[in-house]
Amino acid sequence: MMWFNIAKAQSFMPTQGTEIAKQVDNLYGFLLITSFIACVLVIGGMIYFVLKYKRKSDNDKTAYISHSTALEFLWSFIPLVIFLAVFAWGWYIYHGMRTMPKDALEINVLGKQWAWEVEYKNGYKAVNEIVVPVNTDVKLLLTSQDVIHSFFIPSFRIKQDAVPGRYTALWFRAEKLGEFHAFCAEYCGTTHSGMIGKVRVVTREEFDKYMEEGQEEGQLPLAKRGEKLFALKACASCHAVDNPAAKVGPSLFQVFGHEVVLADGSKVNADENYIRESILQPNAKVVKGFPQGVMPTFQGQINENELNALIEYVKSLK
Amino acid sequence: MGSHSSSAHGENYINCEKGLWSWLTTIDHKRIGIMYMIAVMFFFFVGGVMALLLRLELFAPNATAGVGQVLKNGDAYNQVLTYHGAIMVFMVIVPGIPAILGNFFLPIHLGAKDMAFPKINLLSWYVFMAGALLAVATFFLSKIDTGWTFYTPYSIRTGTSVVVMVVAAFIMGMSSILTGLNMIVTVHKLRAPGMTMHRMPLFVWAMYSTAILQLLATPVLGITLMLLAAEKIFGVGIFDPALGGDPVLFQHFFWFYSHPAVYIMILPAMGVISEIITAFSRKVIFGYTAIAYSSLGIAAVSFFVWGHHMFVSGQSELAGIMFSFITMLVGVPTAIKMFNWVATIYKGSVSFDSPMLFALGFLFLFAIGGVTGIMLATLPIDVHFHDTYFVVAHFHYVMVGGTLMALMGGFYYWFPKMFGKNFNEALARLSFVFIFIGFNVTFFPQFILGAMGMPRRYFDYIPNYEQLNKVSTVGSWLILIGFLIGLYAIVQGIRKGSKAVANPWGAKTLEWQTASPPPQFNFDVEPVVTAGPYEYR
Numbered sequence: 096m097m098w099f100n101i102a103k104a105q106s107f108m109p110t111q112g113t114e115i116a117k118q119v120d121n122l123y124g125f126l127l128i129t130s131f132i133a134c135v136l137v138i139g140g141m142i143y144f145v146l147k148y149k150r151k152s153d154n155d156k157t158a159y160i161s162h163s164t165a166l167e168f169l170w171s172f173i174p175l176v177i178f179l180a181v182f183a184w185g186w187y188i189y190h191g192m193r194t195m196p197k198d199a200l201e202i203n204v205l206g207k208q209w210a211w212e213v214e215y216k217n218g219y220k221a222v223n224e225i226v227v228p229v230n231t232d233v234k235l236l237l238t239s240q241d242v243i244h245s246f247f248i249p250s251f252r253i254k255q256d257a258v259p260g261r262y263t264a265l266w267f268r269a270e271k272l273g274e275f276h277a278f279c280a281e282y283c284g285t286t287h288s289g290m291i292g293k294v295r296v297v298t299r300e301e302f303d304k305y306m307e308e309g310q311e312e313g314q315l316p317l318a319k320r321g322e323k324l325f326a327l328k329a330c331a332s333c334h335a336v337d338n339p340a341a342k343v344g345p346s347l348f349q350v351f352g353h354e355v356v357l358a359d360g361s362k363v364n365a366d367e368n369y370i371r372e373s374i375l376q377p378n379a380k381v382v383k384g385f386p387q388g389v390m391p392t393f394q395g396q397i398n399e400n401e402l403n404a405l406i407e408y409v410k411s412l413k
Numbered sequence: 414m415g416s417h418s419s420s421a422h423g424e425n426y427i428n429c430e431k432g433l434w435s436w437l438t439t440i441d442h443k444r445i446g447i448m449y450m451i452a453v454m455f456f457f458f459v460g461g462v463m464a465l466l467l468r469l470e471l472f473a474p475n476a477t478a479g480v481g482q483v484l485k486n487g488d489a490y491n492q493v494l495t496y497h498g499a500i501m502v503f504m505v506i507v508p509g510i511p512a513i514l515g516n517f518f519l520p521i522h523l524g525a526k527d528m529a530f531p532k533i534n535l536l537s538w539y540v541f542m543a544g545a546l547l548a549v550a551t552f553f554l555s556k557i558d559t560g561w562t563f564y565t566p567y568s569i570r571t572g573t574s575v576v577v578m579v580v581a582a583f584i585m586g587m588s589s590i591l592t593g594l595n596m597i598v599t600v601h602k603l604r605a606p607g608m609t610m611h612r613m614p615l616f617v618w619a620m621y622s623t624a625i626l627q628l629l630a631t632p633v634l635g636i637t638l639m640l641l642a643a644e645k646i647f648g649v650g651i652f653d654p655a656l657g658g659d660p661v662l663f664q665h666f667f668w669f670y671s672h673p674a675v676y677i678m679i680l681p682a683m684g685v686i687s688e689i690i691t692a693f694s695r696k697v698i699f700g701y702t703a704i705a706y707s708s709l710g711i712a713a714v715s716f717f718v719w720g721h722h723m724f725v726s727g728q729s730e731l732a733g734i735m736f737s738f739i740t741m742l743v744g745v746p747t748a749i750k751m752f753n754w755v756a757t758i759y760k761g762s763v764s765f766d767s768p769m770l771f772a773l774g775f776l777f778l779f780a781i782g783g784v785t786g787i788m789l790a791t792l793p794i795d796v797h798f799h800d801t802y803f804v805v806a807h808f809h810y811v812m813v814g815g816t817l818m819a820l821m822g823g824f825y826y827w828f829p830k831m832f833g834k835n836f837n838e839a840l841a842r843l844s845f846v847f848i849f850i851g852f853n854v855t856f857f858p859q860f861i862l863g864a865m866g867m868p869r870r871y872f873d874y875i876p877n878y879e880q881l882n883k884v885s886t887v888g889s890w891l892i893l894i895g896f897l898i899g900l901y902a903i904v905q906g907i908r909k910g911s912k913a914v915a916n917p918w919g920a921k922t923l924e925w926q927t928a929s930p931p932p933q934f935n936f937d938v939e940p941v942v943t944a945g946p947y948e949y950r
Contacts, residue, residue: 107861108797119793126791130784137751137780141773144758145765148694153919155762157696159950166756167703167749174748178741181791186734189792193730242567243660245725245800249866252797254725258661259566260654263727276875280800280868282560284567285487288871343486388572 112250112271112296118188119252122181129177192253195266199234200227206237206244206257208283209290210329219309222327223292225277227269228302234266245281248294256281269296285343286332321408324401328393336412344390345382351410356383370406425833425930440531443931445538446517447831452542453509459549460500461896463493468855468889471882475873490872491558498561499578503585504545506816507674510681511592511627512541514823515620517831519596521924521931522614524605524940529598537591544584551577560870562671565652565663569644576645579638586631586638589677593627596620605923607942614922614946615704619684622708626673626680626715634670637663661726668719676715678812680708682819683750686772689826690754692920693769694761697947700753707746714743724795733792740790747783751776766918767841771822774849778814782807785860800870803863806856814852821848821899828906829913833930836906844899851891858884922946 111117202225205212213221227233237246237257246265247254255265269275279290297305315323325331333343340346345355351370354362358381363369372379374397377390397405426443436444469483470490484490516534520527528534551557551574559568559575568575600621604613613621641663643649650656652663683704691698698704720728720736754776763769785807789795798804821844828836858881863869867878874882916925923946927936 107864109866115793119797122791123788123794126784126788126794130788133784134780137755138777140755141758141776144755144761145763145773148758148761148763150695150762150764155695157694157762157949158760159697160699160756160760161697162700162703167700170752171745171749175742175745178744178787181787182738182741185737185791185793189730189733189796192793192796242570243564243726247800247866247868249797252793254796254799256726258654258727260658260660261727276866278866278868282491282564282567282800282870284558284571285491286872287491288487288868288873291875 108252109249110271110273110275112248112269112273112275113252113267114270115188115192115267116250116252118191122184122188125184126181129181195234195264196232196268199232199266201234201236202227203236203238204246204257206239206241206246206279206283206290207329208241209279209286209332210326211244211246211277211279211290211292212327212329213292215306215309217306217310219306220327221309222329224295225292226295226297226302226305228299229269229272229296231299232266232268234264237263237265242283243281244279244283244290247278247280248275249278250275251294254280269294272296272298289332317404317407318411320401321404321406321411324397324404325408328397333390341384345385347409348412351412357381358383358385358387367406370409371402374402374405424932425928426933427833427930429933438535440527440535441933442516442520442528442531442534443831443935445534446513446515448538449508449512449516449541452538452545453505453513456500456504456545460497460505461893463497463500465889465893466493467497468886470872471874472886473883474876474879484872487872488558491560491870492556494870495557495560496552499548499582502561502674502678503548503582506678506812507589508541508585508592509678509816509820510685510823511596511620511623511677512538514616514685514820514827515596515623515681516592518827518924519617519620520599520603521927521935522617522922523599523603524608524923524936524942525599525603526934526936528595529602530595533591533595537588537595540591541585541588544581544586544588547584548578548581551581562667563638563641563663564667565641565644565658565660566654568641569653576642579642583635583638586635589627590631593624593631596624597628600624605940605942609942611702611705612942612945613705615687615698615701615708616681616684616922618705619680619687619708622712623677623680625709626677626712630670630673630677630716633666634674637666637670640666661723661728664723664726665719665728668722669716672719672722673712673715675808675812676711678816680711682775682816683708685819685823685826686754686775688920688922689768689772689822690757691947691949692826692918692922693766693772694758694763695919695949696757696761697945697949698753699756699759700749701945701947703749704753707749710746711743714739714746718743721790721795724792725799737790737792737795741787744783744787744790751780751783766825767838767845768822768826768918770842770845770849771818771825774845775815775818775822777849778810778818778852781857782810782814785810797866798863800868801863802859802867802869805869806859806863809856809859814856818848821845824903826918827924828903829917830924830929830931832907832910833913833928834906834910835913835917836902836910840898840902840905844895844902847891847895847898849895851888851893851895854888854891855885856888858882858888921948 108120203214211223213225237255239257239259244257246257251267253265253267255263275294277292277294335342335346336348339348350365353365355365356362363380375394377392378387381387426441554574557573557575557578640651644652650658652658652660654660718740720732721740724733825841862878862881867874913929915929923940
């Protein structure tokens, strides 16, 4: 098994956060070694032959060897056996990867341009962060509200597309405490590469505490609730809040109560009504310098209480 | 058609008629090959510049101002990425070898005067150009940002000129079908006396297998793209989940074409390599029938492996297992070819002229591309590697390392025949060295980036990936230098090269039995074939 460890050390795979990751890396290590041997045989053989049979004069006599049935059978059969063995080994691991455990902790994950919205059974919502207890089976139910995204945790060696209009699932059992990246692997537009979440593996006690705090969210101050909602609805993908620099959309930093110049040159005061209108009908009054039709409407997706919280949050960006 | 001993008067396909108009209306397969060459080289240049821009952007994470911000935002990057992919696939690699070298040499290899349908041959060039220019025109409408795969529902939702682009791809597909049809009929009907199927050069076998794929697979792409256009214009509800459609269905349709298309790209390359290896080893090819039939085998099996692009798409687990199994089977004929080429060198008389260097480079890169292909066919490993830089590295090794190496090698191999001139060998070798080293420096680190988990199509990345991305970008500059040297060698060879003899390499196939450059109708006297193509004794 020493060979495996060498191969693994060379393979640059991220931390092994799960048992499945170890299994995948074992197979990958095996493939790395066999591939290396195959390449050495083919490329090494090629280099050896070209040097050994380098042309010496312009009328070198060459051998007339047109084929060899035994040799040809062997070098078709041996790769076939290796490939089928690799297939079978892969099938075994894949079976474990795709068999959903029965009593797993289920978490819903919604992909959207460009964030992951996470919802727990008790109704607690978070964005771009999944907190899970260590050594527990966790099942993620994935879907998307717009285009196809793909949920990818490199350290756990798992990936699954989040497809609009249907549910897909993946499961893992994290064995290491800590934070792990969760990327979007399926190209989804402008800030595809910014759609990065994290999976935080914590102890059971910490997890219970996290859930409790989440439950108390209703008692947060209005602006705090707005801040949370701002992240949850992925507003932060397009609007800066801590500096005046524009991202895809205009910055909201120190905007409230000031005059805003619109595309047609007219001016409007950024008050409660303007913020509300911009959330529900984003294309009604677009700020100068920004294209029409980029921001989606949130009409029907948030209620009056949430609107109040968002407006309160924008007010607080001083 | 009765131009007989024309070459005796020094007349050939280049100087038999003069003026631009005589080229634009030509039905000579050789001239059409040259016209494809000019077009493909131009598109390769455009696609290459875009690749350099992408690599420049990825030199540093965006947080580092300056170099990391060549393209001003994610949208610009995604557009350049899309055009790079679409141009390189549809306008460079798919037409590359079949349209340039295939057009020029397939009839000569068979001892024929021209293709079976010379006018359809010219038509396919015009159809190709119409499609290609329409595709380029979208750059001036609203640049598309879907990636060359046009995955739904993103392609339905994005506000860019996707419809024009898919119509362009549809048109180029028609050109591909016409070329394939022409080649199949030519192989079946126009072989010279004595040229049995089993005496055809392996390049012809490769082109023949490719042509079958073009004919059978391309219509599926055409239909798929038309459905996508219908979806965008009329909102039919085939792919859009908002209308009850299935977005994954598009992927099934798309890869049902595009996986065989991968072999449309690589089979011709394998044909070129077979020719070069045997000619520069001065030795009969090892396992002629195995190579010929493995081409057909690859072509046949390639229709049943498309689902390996979709292991994590939400298709059923059973489908994943089946596709993984069948994909493993494609590995076998591919491995057979590799072994045959190496065995051909055994006890040969090997010269290291530039075409042979490119062929050996091909074997090197294709070995790496091949073994990483097996890794990607392995289900649980692919789950980790899918849509990461590992895949990017793999398909560049196979498609660029493979096809482009073969195209360059074939180009230098046949250069004296095509233009009747010799190129500067030292420059050609120097170009190979830069391309080969640059290629490995660019793409090998991407295997590691992929294993580390960096997803593809990323405008920006987390700092862990910075060092390897820097290496990769530097590699792309070496490739650029290599191609510039190669371009110079080609242009200088055409303009000032010394006059080439009929058979500079001492090769055996038919094209070397006629003058360089060939006369208008290829042979002064119709050849009669009495033996196999590689009788080096």
